[in-house]
Structures are given as C-alpha cells and as structure tokens.
Amino acid sequence: MPELPEVETIARGLAKRVTGDVIESVWLGQKREPLKSPAAEIAMVLDQSRITEVRRMGKHIVFDLDRVQHARVARALLPANGQGTKRKQKKSKATLSTAHREATGSVRSTLASKAQWIVHLGMTGRLQVCDPQTEIAKHTHAILKLSSGRELRFVDPRRFGRLSVASAAGFDATGVEPLEVDLERFVELFRGRKTPIKSALLNQKLLRGVGNIYADESLFRAGIRPRRRASSITHEQLRKLHQSIQEVLKEAIALGGSSVSDYVNADGEEGFFQLQHRVYGREGEPCLACKTPIKRVVIAGRSSHYCPKCQK
DNA sequence: ACTATTTCCTGGATGC
C-alpha cells in the first residue's frame, strides 16, 4: 500500500531509470477505471514526449514531459511494436477509435510543449521498467515503449490506481507536503475540526501523502489516540505530532518504505520500515514501550492501531 | 462547510 515513503522511493528509482527517455508509443488497456483522463488524451500527451523529471507530490508520481514533436496520433493508439502477438487477444483489441476521433481535434489543438503524466498507485499499482520480452503481467493497464528500448508498464490488479495527464497549467495536488509544512501551518490544519485526528491525517486535502500506516505510527509516537477530536488536541501535542510525522516519514524513506502485502520499489526490492512498525498490524501484541496489548479499532472504515496506555 | 458512510476492485486468508 504505497504511501508517501513508498511513492518517494519509487519515484526516485524511476527517475534514475527513465529520465531523458522519449516515449515512442503508448498502449492502454480496455479497462476504464485506471484512467482518470480520457484514454485518447493520455495517449496523445504521452506519445513522443521526453521524460524530463520524475517526482512525488503527495501519493502521486508526476512525470514532467517535454513534447518532442507534434503527436503522431495514429501510432499512439496502437499496441507497442512487437507486443501484439504475445499479448492476450482480449488486450490487443483495446483500441479507442471513438474516443480517438473525438480527441484528435480538440486535444491536439490544446497541447502545450510542457505536460505531465500523473500516476496514483492506489493499493496495488506498480510501475515496472523492463525489456519488451518480459512476459506481460496480468492486470497490465498501460505500456509505454521508451527510446532506450525498454518499456514502462503500469500494472494494478485491484484497479484503485489512476492515470491522468495535465497540460501546461500543471498538476495541482491538494493539501500540504508533510515534510515541508511548518508548525504554524500544521496546527492551523486542525483548527475547529471535530473529526477524529486519524481521519484528519488521512484527509489528503489537508495533508498529502500520509496513509493508514504512517498515521498510526505517527500518532503512537506523539502519544495521541486516533479517536481524539482534532480540535481537542493541545498545541504542545500538535507540536509533537508534527515532529513525529516528519520523523516517521524520513525514517521510512531511509529504509525504502514499508513492504506489507506486495509493495516493492522500482527495482523490485522490498522496503524495510515494516520492521520498525510499533503499532500498525500489531493488534494484541505487547506495546514496545509498556507491554500493554495493542488495540485495533475501526475509524473512518480503516483499521487503527494504538496503545491504550501510551496514547491519550 | 463539514462530516460520516458507501462504493469501487481482486487476491489471499479463513471457515465449513
């Protein structure tokens, strides 16, 4: 489940591998859930673009693109060269003729020389850079053929991930970056909010990038129960929470993120921060500070883990 | 303007 540290790790790995590459062709699967922008628009923007930068914004991976030349529209919607025969028939049929025709006129005219490809990995999304010969994984929703001869593929079994494009105006992520926000602005985020602090931490419109694992871990370190109303937390406790969030995220990035379920980085390697979890996934196990069994409750539909003695 | 709840998805774990 990629949250900020995992997405940061993946974005850094991808930046090393694909910066400077030109996208020579784009194949998009027939499932529409993974596509937030119209398929034809995504294909049109990506095709013949150079990747100039890969970075993270919240839980999003942003690929900055430079248009190399005008889109060669017809190619953008065909399967990548040499892949058609190996791919299952169902997938090679995934062309987008109707959307394509609609978008050809309108999108081409609005294309700027700068654009962005935005990827949200959801729960199970993966971006893999591999040779074209590599067998195409089940649930592959996008394949970009790169000028270096490799392919960049988006695979997502659960289809909670999302792909979109932004043009010159740029991608506008909501919320503030937890690693950049100063204490004053951080405190302001929670003023007057009656919602449980756990829910507030997960709200991407306030803070972007914190998910279930790091919310629980941060609250433990700050000694705050997840159900506490955000507005009831003292300034001193918020100061501690602000510090805890930054510490937890930095430590997790340093260890390559948390590998629970099937998370791996851009090189296929697991992270190690799961070994540092003090409450997440430890229901019934003794608190590492006081040995009290860790409790699990559901808040906003999410498992929330805490120590009933250490957290008030 | 907020807040709470429901929905979308599949694979792995569990239970009978």
Added chain:
DNA sequence: TGCATCCAGGAAATAG
C-alpha cells in the same frame, strides 16, 4: 478439495 465469505485500503461519490 472446493466453495463461499470476508478483509485490505485511497479517494470519489453520496448522504446527512
């Protein structure tokens, strides 16, 4: 072994 059921979770949509 097989089959049904439940659960994981981010964020958008819906309801209050």
